[in-house]
Every structure is written in structure tokens, then in C-alpha cells.
Amino acid sequence: MAHRFPALTSEQKKELSEIAQRIVAHGKGILAADESVGTMGNRLQRIKVENTEENRRQFREILFTVDTSINQSIGGVILFHETLYQKDSQGKLFRNILKEKGIVVGIKLDQGGAPLAGTNKETTIQGLDGLSERCAQYKRDGVDFGKWRAVLRIDSQCPSSLAIQENANALARYASICQQNGLVPIVEPEVIPDGDHDLEHCQYVTEKVLAAVYKALNDHHVYLEGTLLKPNMVTAGHACTKKYTPEQVAMATVTALHRTVPAAVPGICFLSGGMSEEDATLNLNAINLCPLPKPWKLSFSYGRALQASALAAWGGKAANKKATQEAFMKRAVANCQAAQGQYVHTGSSGTASTQSLFTACYTY
């Protein structure tokens, strides 16, 4: 089989791999601030704030106008469509505020789940139609990476081979379209933590899912050096009675990744999946200390685990801006340290940072 129809030019490949490497350089990770309107509504409800466009804008303004030193810990921010075109109170586009800090701007590209008939409530993700045009427009608007989240769940007959294959193929098709338009695709196959399964079962399923994803990416001629993976950590199900240490989670996670993710992938940025802020940091730290070969950067792309304390500190009040920014900065710095295996837990974490952020059947 000759390679007669190259998918990308060498210039395109260079641009993609440089973007991917910038995002995860020196322990940096990603702030996933891409909650859709509905998901943000759930977050705001917890702090008794109304889900209006202005309230969503105000919270994000506080995060994005944090001190420039945030660029030592955060390499990329994923936005939702609405946020990409919002401005701060001085009239400056959020995306320009982020870029001036040297942070790469990303966008959520998937458009929600659709049921796979004949399965045990499994789904695929929509959004491929018109995706190329959307990517081209976003690139013109200053976006350099995309995100697509596929959801797999563990249950009786789940994940089925249909759900694994279908979601792997959709992720690969999305990744190929992103790269054609100059966007680094974040590939997110999330095995959600609902259920009472043990750590070993989650590892088994995660390996099957990741193996299928990398086969599909190869089939679709995706340039791995210009991608980032956003997987779940391997953890026991939320309702499992047996508890595991961060070191056990780390060993199961790195083993699964080592068996399935090619070394050409520059970075693996975990989602937090409903872990408390502190657990997400401790597990990431243990992953980076795990004594197995780790040819990729192992970092974070947290939504809940980077914003829970900040949301609680804000409470919808402009007067709490400083405390909100301090809470956000604290988590960002802690995760940057964890991404280098240098986090030291001081034991002085606030209540918000140790609270579980799990939501059953987390969809958006």
C-alpha cells in the first residue's frame, strides 16, 4: 500500500504539532470552560445564580482576566461557541484576552449525543455535518484547537462493540476534519464513572476503547503528532464499595495508556470526570510519578476540577472577584505541579476542593 495521497502538507503538520506541544509545554494543561448553556445552568444552580448570558459572561470574565502568570499553568482554554464571541466589560473579546496571555484558544465542536437504537441506552455524538465549514470559520476567528467528547458507559452489555466502533469512527472523522482546517483535535473518549464496577474492569474497558480509537485515527490518516488525547483516568465506578489509592489509580491508568496510545501523541490531558478538585490533582500527581514508561506529557483538561472552588467563591457577586481568581489560580498551579509529579498536598484545602463533583449520567 503506497502512501500516494498525503492528507497534510509538511507545513500543515508542522503547524499542528507546534500548537499541540505549546498547549502541554512545561506542565501546562487546559481549562475546559466549554460548558454548554445547559451544563453551565447546572453549575450556576448549585451556587443559586440565575443562568443568564450575562451571568455566564461575568464568571468567565473573572477567570480570563486573572493575572497573566496563569500562562505558566494553563496552555489552552476550551470555549463554548457563545463564549468565543463574548467580550469583557471594557469591550475586549475574551479570545483576544487569552491570546495576549499566550494561551491557545480552543472550541467545543461536538453537538450532543444521539441514541444508538438496540443498545442499552448507548449513544453516539452528533456534529459532523457542516463541521469543516465551522472549523474553517473558527480558525479565521483565532481558534487553534477543537474538542469532541464521546461518552461510553460501563453496564450490562456496555460498552457494546457498536458503541465503541461508532464513537471511535466519529472521533477519527472529526479529528481528520479538524486537521484539514488547521485545528489540533482533542480526542475525548470518556468512559464515564457511573456504576459499581471495580478498577480492573474500568482498565479493561478503557483499553478496549482506546485501542479502537487509535485504530480509527490511523484508518482516517490522522497525524498523531498534531493531536491531544483527553481520556478518563482509570478509576473504580462511583458506586464501587472498594476504594483505591492514587497510586493504584495511577498504575491502572498508565498501564492502559501504555498498552494503547502511540508514543507519537504529544500529550494526554485527563478530564476530571466528577472527582473532587483535590482528588483530580492527587491522582494526576501519582500518574506522573508512576514507575512505567511515559512517552507523552501527562497533564489535565479539567472542567469541574478547575472551577468548583472558583464558582463557590464567586457566588454571583462582583465583589468576590479577587477570591474567585485566587481560587482558580490555586487549582491551576496545583495541577501544573501535579503534571510534573511535584504536587505536595498541604492538607489546608477548602471544603469546595474536597467535595465530589460527580453527576450521574453526565451529559450536556
Ligand SMILES: O=P(O)(O)OC[C@@]1(O)O[C@H](CO)[C@@H](O)[C@@H]1O
Ligand atoms: O469532567 P470535567 O473535567 O468536569 O469536564 C470534562 C469535559 O469534557 O466535560 C464537560 C462537559 O461536557 C466539558 O465542559 C469538559 O470539557
